[in-house]
Amino acid sequence: MRHIISILLENEPGALARVVGLFAQRSYNIETLTVAPTEDVTLSRMTITTSGTEREIEQITKQLNKLIEVVKLVDLTEGTHLERELMLIKVKASGAQRAEIKRTADIFRGQIVDVTASVYTIQLTGTTDKLEAFIEAIGSNCILETVRTGVSGIARGEKTLSL
């Protein structure tokens, strides 16, 4: 099953390498990974999406907790949560296709952020499913390039991951 693990980690050189190294050493898989400093610059917030059996996920969270630089950690999929991913996608947009792509982008509430005579660059945010549905709808023939940030997640309601 897919899990979203959110980690509060010391913003220090080498901390990211320890997290990534752990996944590699123990053959856990990483589907997406995002990391950036928080409002407190001594801390980074990392979101990892991974999948595995219940035992594997339990080991992943326990092993992550053992890393000295990991301050706190939560498996967001254990409760209600929000998740978002941002995608920039460059597509061929010429002739009859041009209007159709614009319409599809509107339906998915995407924004066209760059335009040339033959190319649109569209920005889209949403869940992983939504981004994939958009790619499907556009069709691989006209996609020139995609870049995705990976998932960021946060718990719904009062719950916070903080010091």
Added chain:
Amino acid sequence: MELLSGGEMLVRSLHEEGVEYVYGYPGGSLLHVYDAFYQQSAVKHVLVRHEQAATHMADGYARASGKPGVVLVTSGPGATNTITGIATAFSDSIPMIVITGQVPSHLIGGDAFQETDMMGLSRPVVKHSFSIKHPSEIPEVVKKAFYIATSGRPGPVVIDLPKDMTIPNDRHEYSYPKKIKIRSYSPPQKGHTGQIRKAVEVLLAAKRPMIYSGGGVVLGKSSEQLRSLVRGLNYPITQTLMGLGAYPGTDRQSLGMLGMHGSYESNMAMHHADVILAIGVRFDDRVTNGVDKFCPDATIIHIDIDPSSISKTVDIDIPIVGPVDTVLDEILDIIKEMDETPDADALVSWWAQIDEWRKRHAGRYEKNDNGLLKPQEAIEGLFEATKGQAYICSDVGQHQMFAAQYYKFDEPNKWINSGGLGTMGFGFPAAMGVKMNYPDEMVVCVTGEGSIQMNIQEMSTCLQYGIPVKIFCLNNGYLGMVRQWQDMNYEGRHSSSYMESLPDWAKLAEAYGHVGLQVDTKDQLQGVLDDCFGKYKDRLVFINVAVDPDEHVYPMQVPTGAMRDMWLSKTERT
């Protein structure tokens, strides 16, 4: 406030931590540090002949004393040579501080001479690592390193030290922190009382209980509590390879070791138990055999300081995360307060069953009548000659298993071996580390002709520093454990397990300035051991013992089977 260079700060900080010996090897990036060592006498440096040996010396000392060992090596090859030793300590959760020199900060990343990314190389095998960015950080980093290495589940910590952090005339204010707090690190201080209470109830209601204890009891200095619990309940106990001695091996309630080469009675009792109290163990694959068939009837209680050890390989019914000593104290208190006793009738029939099992194999092996020693006989001879009082530092292979089976340890910290990583070459330097710190004790390296050659150069270090360890080499001319597997699983095709062209061991020992003795037949063994611990008490003695190359270690569990599935000899299976 006092002004010190980075090199001086390092030495002073080690002194503040109570370090007496540092094991290491100098080189370009550490010259400032070695100069700082030269100018003081509080912390002594021991010059090894290979950096790997420095790590094993520190490790042996740590296992015997419970205090962290300290290693100091230069950058590049000096650092990479410590990796096996760091991994060895990591596998067995041994506290160790490894300080590695590094090229000057401005050269890092530029493929400089003797540069290697030690932070990256060591990452998978350390508990934590630090890279020094400014000389003034040194005292705090050393304090943190010792705290992390020794608290919670112990382990090795690396400090990477660029040369420009130690420049003699670059002086900074020095003060050693009294306490340290790391906001992201707080090892558990006690177990969950509700869980402990539940565990005690299950434990007291058991009909066929087993206590399965391991290295965590030795590391957690909880041997006394373990003894009180086991004796108070009159329950049988089996110990892992790493835990031997925490409970006395010669005691009636001890069933010996369990697992792949565990005793018949230990493995049978585990398999048939209805309640297992696992203390400071990790359900290693060399213990459990096939996990799907592991102890089918047992409710399992598991005490461990590391939450990731719980339910890692075997599902645990009642987990208790906490330090073994405080958890056992609480268990003892609750038992007293509950004023209940175990089911006496059930216990009588359980012990009767165990005594039946004890008769079946009973550590038997066939002796030769041509005078050629069996390795088991050699270990029994050693046990008698040392009255079971020696520190036994083992290498890896058949001799290690024979030592674990036939040398009965009555005290913790006296059986020192690389259990997790299985590092050949560990035993001799580990013995040196023990002997340097316990000069009045008998310290024996039990080894084979394969393992000993992986760090034999340290005989030179022993002469320089006067370290009279005893090397007891069970020489069968083969890599015995490899050969055993080849006999059992590869129809006796001995692929690269025979060692030709072995040296004349006595001459080799003499060449290094030591004593070499030879045992060819069993009638020579006692005399040679008497000389070793008598006439040559203060000398390093290398005893080369010719043993039967055909011998296998038994019992041996049948791979992927249950605990109870064992070979008991070459022809007898359960």
